[in-house]
Structures are given as C-alpha cells and as structure tokens.
Amino acid sequence: MYLWMTAAVAAYFIKGLCGFANTLVFTTILSFGTPNADISPIDLLLGYPSNLLLIWKNRKSLDPKVFLPLAALVLAGSIPGALLLKNVDTRMIKLVFGVVVAALGAEMILREYSRRGVRSSRLALAVIGVASGVLCGLFGVGALLAAYVSRVTEKSSAFKANICAVLIVDNTFRMILYGALHILTLDALKMSLVLFPFGCLGLFAGMKCSSRVSDKAVRRVTAVLLVLSGVSLILKNL
Numbered sequence: 598m599y600l601w602m603t604a605a606v607a608a609y610f611i612k613g614l615c616g617f618a619n620t621l622v623f624t625t626i627l628s629f630g631t632p633n634a635d636i637s638p639i640d641l642l643l644g645y646p647s648n649l650l651l652i653w654k655n656r657k658s659l660d661p662k663v664f665l666p667l668a669a670l671v672l673a674g675s676i677p678g679a680l681l682l683k684n685v686d687t688r689m690i691k692l693v694f695g696v697v698v699a700a701l702g703a704e705m706i707l708r709e710y711s712r713r714g715v716r717s718s719r720l721a722l723a724v725i726g727v728a729s730g731v732l733c734g735l736f737g738v739g740a741l742l743a744a745y746v747s748r749v750t751e752k753s754s755a756f757k758a759n760i761c762a763v764l765i766v767d768n769t770f771r772m773i774l775y776g777a778l779h780i781l782t783l784d785a786l787k788m789s790l791v792l793f794p795f796g797c798l799g800l801f802a803g804m805k806c807s808s809r810v811s812d813k814a815v816r817r818v819t820a821v822l823l824v825l826s827g828v829s830l831i832l833k834n835l
Contacts (some may be wrong), residue, residue, distance in 0.1 A: 694830060
C-alpha cells in the first residue's frame with residue numbers, strides 16, 4: 598500500500614507541474630509487480646478530477662482548433678486499445694510500454710535542444726492521435742499527445758488546458774468502456790478513494806511548484822525521467 602501511496606503523490610505532482618505524464622510515472626512505479634489491467638482503472642479514476650481542475654484553472658487558454666481534432670482521433674483508437682488491455686500478455690505490454698516511454702522522452706529531449714520549433718503536419722496529427730488513442734485504451738497513456746500539443750501551443754497554461762481537454766474526453770469514454778468490459782471494478786473504485794488524498798497532495802504541490810520553476814527546466818527533467826524509466830522497463834522484460 599505504501600508503494601501505491603508514493604506512486605499517487607509522485608504521479609500527480611508531475612501532473613500538477615507539467616499537465617501530463619502522471620500515468621507514465623504511476624504505471625512505471627507500480628508495473629513491476631502489478632498487472633496493467635489493475636493499474637489503469639485506478640489511475641483513470643484519480644486522473645479524471647485532476648484533468649477537470651487543470652482545465653478550469655487554465656480555461657482562458659482553451660483552443661477548440663487544438664483539442665477537438667485530437668479528441669476525435671483519440672476516441673477512434675480507444676476501443677482497440679482497451680480490448681488489447683484485456684487480452685494481451687502482461688509481459689509484452691510492459692515491454693511495449695517501456696519502448697513508448699523511452700521514445701517519447703528521447704523525442705522531447707531532441708526537441709528541447711533543437712534551435713527551431715517543429716510544426717507537425719496534418720498527417721502527423723492523425724498518426725499521433727490514433728496511436729495515442731490505442732495507448733490510452735491500453736495503458737491510459739495520453740503522453741504522446743504532448744509531442745503534438747507542445748508544438749502548437751506556446752504558454753504552459755495553453756498546453757495544460759488543451760491536453761487535459763483531450764484527456765477528459767478520453768477519460769469519459771474509457772470509464773464507460775472499462776465498465777462494459779468489467780475492467781473498472783468495485784475494488785478499483787475503493788482503491789482510488791483511498792489514494793485520492795495522496796493524489797490531491799501531489800497535484801497541488803506540483804501546481805504550486807509550476808509557478809516557480811521555468812517551463813524549460815520542467816520539460817527537460819521530465820524527458821530524462823521518461824527515458825530512464827522506459828529503458829528500465831525494457832531491460833526487465835526482455
């Protein structure tokens with residue numbers, strides 16, 4: 598239980614700090630000893646109110662041209678992702694997850710140190726959206742969305758508002774889908790209620806720190822942590 602509490606504080610501190618990556622942190626900490634099918638529903642229940650809060654706090658920066666197309670594409674990939682979660686071997690899930698995490702972190706590092714920002718094409722938007730939908734259904738991971746949203750927003754408030762708007766659409770759909778597939782259980786609800794105060798503690802601490810730490814420093818630290826956690830999962834499950 599102490600590991601779950603620690604994971605909730607750490608994951609939602611990152612959520613409050615940079616608006617995403619809570620699932621990456623939460624799953625990375627817990628997935629060495631717990632099946633993803635048991636982790637994802639709990640993180641979904643914890644993440645829903647945090648997304649709503651960040652949307653409300655940054656509501657003036659919402660841009661329908663950014664979040665609506667991504668939300669539609671994410672929904673298109675959520676059903677196959679959720680079905681894979683129920684039927685794919687756990688070890689393979691962890692290996693794929695590690696590759697995704699490491700690749701995301703490496704992409705973020707390269708982009709941070711490039712001299713010029715890179716805009717994604719419409720084709721790239723479609724690929725990222727559908728891939729993110731599958732990953733959202735499979736792991737609850739919306740982090741690939743960050744690779745695109747960070748390119749089309751400039752301020753931290755705009756990034757948080759728009760990525761959380763996409764995630765709340767996905768969260769609502771997955772709650773219904775997980776319930777229908779019996780992935781979302783009463784035990785998951787009970788565990789999420791126990792962990793809720795710890796998630797809130799991490800979230801508000803992260804939000805407080807975000808006003809004092811530069812966006813560039815937050816992005817670089819997060820990217821390095823993602824690469825390290827992804828590599829460790831890959832090595833453990835080869």
